[in-house]
Amino acid sequence: MVNRFRKSYVQKLTFALIPGRCILCQSPSMRELDLCLSCEKSLPWLGNCCIRCALPLPDNHQHAQCGKCLRKPPAFHSCITALRYDFPVDRLITGFKHQRKMHHGSVLAELWLQRCQAQLGTKPDALIPVPIHWRRRLFRGFNQSLVLANDLGKALDINVLHAISHPRATHSQQGLSAAARRKNLQRAFRFLADVDIKGKHLVIVDDVVTTTATANTMAAILARNGAARIDIWCLARTP
């Protein structure tokens, strides 16, 4: 990918006037990112993982993919992330999502760009944020996946496309069989028919990928509607 993450003049000027403070240890970060080098080094970086779904794998794992992906290949091509959803990344993401600490989201998005940009290969046609139900959006005030997709899209010069809506609230999945859970998820999302995605390379953007069920359901919907390739970009992957 050709585009480097661009720092705007305003950001540089702001940094010159008010130097950054580390969002983890609160000491001056001594650089344009609000995270000091030593806190960055101590983050739970993703080591050996499944090349398909990024599930963390033990170092002695015999295959490049996890057992689940080998048994049933997902509808997406790959999941690109750099962090495990462990302390303190879980705390940062909770702050971003539930306490409106938007700078947590921007720091994590910038780390993603620094660590993942080299593995992207060809530039995708569009980014698709995971939609949230309107009631949750109203309660939270924003959709964190859309904020991330906008940040990454701006940095990499890729359009953000609203191709899938979330008209039905997803009820608790607890206690349901795998088949019932799949059905529940499938009914929760709807493809917006006026969007043309035929032959396109699309990326689903999410904050955390836990079971891949949501991303996989969305990828299957996009594939059914003609997308040629679907990837997932997320800030962190649950072990």
Ligand SMILES: [Zn+2]
């Ligand atoms: Zn720090």
Ligand SMILES: [Zn+2]
């Ligand atoms: Zn996998």
